[in-house]
Amino acid sequence: MNVQSKIVKTAAEEALSEHFLNALGSLPGSPAVVQGRDKMFDALMKNGLPTRRVEAWHYTDLRRLLGSVPAGAASEDASLQAGLVENAKVLSILNGQISEEIEGLPEGVSVSSFKDALADGAADLHFADTEFDDAIGQLNGAFVSDGYQIEIDADAEIETPIELQFVQSGGQAHSRTPVVFGENSSATLIERHLASDDAEVLVSSVSHVSVGKGAQARWIIVQAQNELATHLGQVNIELAEDAKLELYVVNAGGKLVRQEIVADVKGSNADLVLRGVNLLGGNSHTDVTLKLGHNVPNTTSNETFRNVVFDKAKGVFQGQIKVAQIAQKTDAQMACNTLLLSDDADFSAKPELEIFADDVICAHGATVADIDPAHLFYLMARGVSEKSARGLLVKGFVAEVVEDLEDEAIVEALEGIISDWLQKNG
Amino acid sequence: MLEIRDLHAKIADTDTEIIRGLNLKVEAGEVAAIMGPNGSGKSTLSYILAGREDYEVTSGDIIYNGESVLEMDPSERAASGVFLAFQYPVEIPGVATMEFLKTAMNEQRKARGEEELSIPDFIRKVKEAAGDLKIDMAMLKRPLNVGFSGGEKKRAEILQMKLLEPQLCVLDETDSGLDIDALKIVSDGVNALRDPNRAVVVITHYQRLLEHIVPDSVHVLYKGQVIKSGDKSLALELEENGYANVIEAAA
Numbered sequence: 001m002n003v004q005s006k007i008v009k010t011a012a013e014e015a016l017s018e019h020f021l022n023a024l025g026s027l028p029g030s031p032a033v034v035q036g037r038d039k040m041f042d043a044l045m046k047n048g049l050p051t052r053r054v055e056a057w058h059y060t061d062l063r064r065l066l067g068s069v070p071a072g073a074a075s076e077d078a079s080l081q082a083g084l085v086e087n088a089k090v091l092s093i094l095n096g097q098i099s100e101e102i103e104g105l106p107e108g109v110s111v112s113s114f115k116d117a118l119a120d121g122a123a124d125l126h127f128a129d130t131e132f133d134d135a136i137g138q139l140n141g142a143f144v145s146d147g148y149q150i151e152i153d154a155d156a157e158i159e160t161p162i163e164l165q166f167v168q169s170g171g172q173a174h175s176r177t178p179v180v181f182g183e184n185s186s187a188t189l190i191e192r193h194l195a196s197d198d199a200e201v202l203v204s205s206v207s208h209v210s211v212g213k214g215a216q217a218r219w220i221i222v223q224a225q226n227e228l229a230t231h232l233g234q235v236n237i238e239l240a241e242d243a244k245l246e247l248y249v250v251n252a253g254g255k256l257v258r259q260e261i262v263a264d265v266k267g268s269n270a271d272l273v274l275r276g277v278n279l280l281g282g283n284s285h286t287d288v289t290l291k292l293g294h295n296v297p298n299t300t301s302n303e304t305f306r307n308v309v310f311d312k313a314k315g316v317f318q319g320q321i322k323v324a325q326i327a328q329k330t331d332a333q334m335a336c337n338t339l340l341l342s343d344d345a346d347f348s349a350k351p352e353l354e355i356f357a358d359d360v361i362c363a364h365g366a367t368v369a370d371i372d373p374a375h376l377f378y379l380m381a382r383g384v385s386e387k388s389a390r391g392l393l394v395k396g397f398v399a400e401v402v403e404d405l406e407d408e409a410i411v412e413a414l415e416g417i418i419s420d421w422l423q424k425n426g
Numbered sequence: 427m428l429e430i431r432d433l434h435a436k437i438a439d440t441d442t443e444i445i446r447g448l449n450l451k452v453e454a455g456e457v458a459a460i461m462g463p464n465g466s467g468k469s470t471l472s473y474i475l476a477g478r479e480d481y482e483v484t485s486g487d488i489i490y491n492g493e494s495v496l497e498m499d500p501s502e503r504a505a506s507g508v509f510l511a512f513q514y515p516v517e518i519p520g521v522a523t524m525e526f527l528k529t530a531m532n533e534q535r536k537a538r539g540e541e542e543l544s545i546p547d548f549i550r551k552v553k554e555a556a557g558d559l560k561i562d563m564a565m566l567k568r569p570l571n572v573g574f575s576g577g578e579k580k581r582a583e584i585l586q587m588k589l590l591e592p593q594l595c596v597l598d599e600t601d602s603g604l605d606i607d608a609l610k611i612v613s614d615g616v617n618a619l620r621d622p623n624r625a626v627v628v629i630t631h632y633q634r635l636l637e638h639i640v641p642d643s644v645h646v647l648y649k650g651q652v653i654k655s656g657d658k659s660l661a662l663e664l665e666e667n668g669y670a671n672v673i674e675a676a677a
Contacts, residue, residue, distance in 0.1 A: 372516075373479070373480075374516050375516055375518050377476075377478050377479070377500060378512070378515065378516050378518065379518075379521075379526070379530075380477075380499065380500035380501040380504070381476045381477070381478075381500045381501075381503075381504055381509075381510050381512075382501075382504055382526075382530040382534075382586060382590065383501050383504035383505045383530050383533050383534035383537065383590065384501055384504075384526075384529055384530050384533050385501045385533055385537075386499065386501060388529060388533060389501070392521050392525070392526065392529060393518070393520075393521065395520070395521075396518060396519065396520025396521035396522075396569070397519075397520055398520070399520050400519050400520035400569075403520075
């Protein structure tokens with residue numbers, strides 16, 4: 001006899017189950033993928049969506065927070081927006097579907113459809129077992145229907161930023177984006193998530209970023225969806241020898257957001273630079289969770305997050321760095337700084353260092369503060385009104401991390417997003 | 427232009443009284459020097475004039491252009507023409523110096539009901555003023571005061587003063603941390619702003635600055651009160667004999 005009482009499904013779990021039954025027949029996939037989807041969905045639903053009792057989800061109780069789930073398909077078409085920067089090559093994913101015609105790609109870049117890969121068996125490896133607490137991987141695996149697969153040729157130096165523009169006008173979208181930066185290549189990819197006003201959306205977006213030997217990659221995630229959006233993002237990173245990845249994450253929207261970054265630094269002299277800006281307001285809940293492994297000797301990483309929290313918003317940063325026993329001479333530096341700008345604002349920072357090597361430099365620091373009154377007084381003593389002075393200081397606090405990026409056009413675009421958001425929400 | 431009447435002030439949230447019945451009058455066109463030993467309340471006075479919240483005025487009044495400023499916040503005082511050149515200008519990472527200057531100039535103009543400056547006009551004004559103070563434009567591309575040397579910070583303060591064209595300038599130990607050349611540049615900058623419609627209050631420890639910025643009046647501050655006032659010869663006397671005689675005579 002089974003003594004374990006069956007858990008009662010939440011409304012969101014019910015809706016997902018129903019959606020899964022309805023969608024299964026139409027989702028693309030080889031026999032292995034179809035089986036894989038089943039396995040993923042079972043894993044997700046076995047104990048229900050993760051609650052605070054699951055350590056990785058302790059500060060983001062998905063089961064409680066995911067109140068409802070929109071119906072599968074959007075009711076109207078999503079429309080493409082201008083690129084984040086003028087010279088970007090924009091590849092659209094409108095309501096979860098990639099565009100049929102892909103033209104005008106820079107030389108050295110090839111793009112194919114993940115939908116095709118799902119159907120012809122090439123994507124089977126994406127359906128291997130997941131960690132028990134990988135709810136985003138499981139949800140995405142169960143429902144993934146499309147995405148771009150991108151390859152940057154070895155030695156190619158791509159000047160044109162490539163923007164993956166995800167626009168959602170309603171409903172759900174689950175996409176996967178495998179990207180390979182060939183040896184000694186260099187390129188910038190922008191992963192940008194937008195949603196039409198007033199549309200309730202559920203988006204899961206999983207990418208796999210493999211940075212080859214000696215390659216210089218930039219990956220910029222801009223999540224600027226509406227205040228009804230649920231966004232579950234995951235970027236899985238592998239860094240080969242001498243590879244460098246600069247990863248920027250800007251959250252400037254959404255109701256319930258979790259962005260996971262899973263990085264495996266596995267080639268010596270590899271370098272990961274991670275910068276994040278979280279602009280949080282309203283009743284939103286935003287979680288950035290990092291799982292970073294330094295797994296060979298002589299690698300470096302540097303993570304800086306800046307968060308501003310208004311209203312009743314809640315933010316979470318979990319930063320886990322594991323240094324393997326053989327990973328001597330690792331240099332890992334992590335910082336998470338937060339401005340709490342209302343009495344009801346909330347931010348939880350959880351750094352977690354697990355160091356098995358004995359000759360490493362690892363440091364982490366987290367601060368939570370209000371605006372420095374000495375700074376405010378200085379600006380006001382020059383005639384800047386309190387409101388503007390606060391605005392300048394808040395913007396300065398977050399803009400500082402964006403300015404580390406050595407691409408003026410992108411810095412300007414990101415600063416524009418920050419200013420606009422603060423104008424609206426600050 | 428400025429009249430401080432029997433001012434008493436303490437550090438907010440404590441009972442520590444710093445200013446204890448201070449009286450001072452400064453007319454338009456006048457340069458008044460305030461000298462005094464450490465801990466006499468000189469910097470506190472400058473902060474209270476600018477409206478810093480860390481201090482609470484318990485009695486007395488500060489009348490500027492015929493009106494009390496006590497109910498005005500720092501930005502309102504600044505927009506009405508009060509300028510404090512800080513002894514220790516704070517470094518503000520992330521805030522671009524040029525953006526700050528533009529915001530400050532335009533917000534003051536807006537508060538006075540004037541048109542905003544066009545970008546070319548703004549840049550021309552900054553270039554002109556920076557040139558006079560031998561400030562490299564590259565310095566102004568950095569975040570506000572960040573990584574500026576002591577001398578650069580003081581010059582940046584005077585640059586702001588030139589650009590904002592205040593009526594009442596309060597200079598808090600502007601000479602501290604300056605070498606002789608920088609002292610000359612900064613003093614020339616201040617002297618260029620001397621005007622029949624403008625008053626300058628120079629707070630300093632040393633006579634040295636007053637050789638460059640020659641005051642019309644000198645006031646000795648001790649334990650939160652002005653205990654002696656005189657002309658520029660008083661500064662020389664203090665330089666020679668120290669504060670002891672003056673303090674004794676007042677006691």
